[in-house]
Amino acid sequence: LAMLQVAERGTAALHGWTGLEVLAIALLVGLAVAGNWASRHFRNPPSAVIWIAVPIYLAAGSWASMQLGLHELIGAYFAGAIMPPSWVRRLPVEKVGTFSLIWLAPMFFGHSGLNIDGDALTWPSVIASLSLVAISIVTKILAVYIYPPASGLSRRQALSVGVLLQCKGLMEIVAATIFHAQGMISEFAFASLMVLAVISTVLTGPMFKLVAPRSSTAP
Structure with missing residues (x-):
């Protein structure tokens, strides 16, 4: 950056x-x-x-x-x-992280969201965000599925890793906020990236539950 x-x-x-x-x-x-x-x-x-x-x-x-x-x-x-x-x-990294996630992160995300120009949040920007979401999901999952990061992974495990990789809400919002504050991306691009970050993060949980390996229970 x-x-x-x-x-x-x-x-x-x-x-x-x-x-x-x-x-x-x-x-x-x-x-x-x-x-x-x-x-x-x-x-x-x-x-x-x-x-x-x-x-x-x-x-x-x-x-x-x-x-x-x-x-x-x-x-x-x-x-x-x-x-x-x-x-x-x-x-106490975990405690500090929990405090930051619950109390500080929402303020940062809210402040970043308020910087979105309402005129830039149009149907073209939403469609661009949805297209980016689709491209991100397909490419990440397909890449990990074809070239697993570790040997011996099952198909479901490889798909699960790919799903988790496309969850990039925090760092994407940070990067987009930095570039927007420096005038390096347009209002349209900033709005599209913010919507992309929110959608991809929200989808991660349900998608992971869908493809995650089923836990085996003893008979």
Whole structure:
């Protein structure tokens, strides 16, 4: 996503730089160096240190990417990726994920949905979304069915993997939101992608139940 944003801006991204852009790059490098050092020499700090470091890393990464003309989420992803793995393993990832999914994700999705231009949500965009859904489902399932990711999978297991692969609601909405905020996709394309994300995610559960291997019961 970052490379696409830089490529879209072209050589204009290198002109008009101020001290803030240089500071942003230095900050990202500093975060990476600090994470690498902590992975080697400070593997088991007190829990309080980890909880303090997490928001600092995320906020610093977001600010740095924003100063470089990239979306804030790009910097947050980068900051999370360079945190010491031994620190991250001590965090209650499942509890944090559940809290984020229930309380934070709906606000993000709602905010993204409100950015849809009502004039762009027309029958052509809905038809385009439905066509993309059909193409996505067929290609993902067919590819996994023809070339299973692991040997020994039954037909139903291969179909189940293909169905799960086409569930891309979260990351598609994130990517579409980033591109839309940067002006890289039109209002029509943004509306179509958002509808595609919702439909493909909603269909995943019923489709998986339809093709999932039947559990065998003992006689």
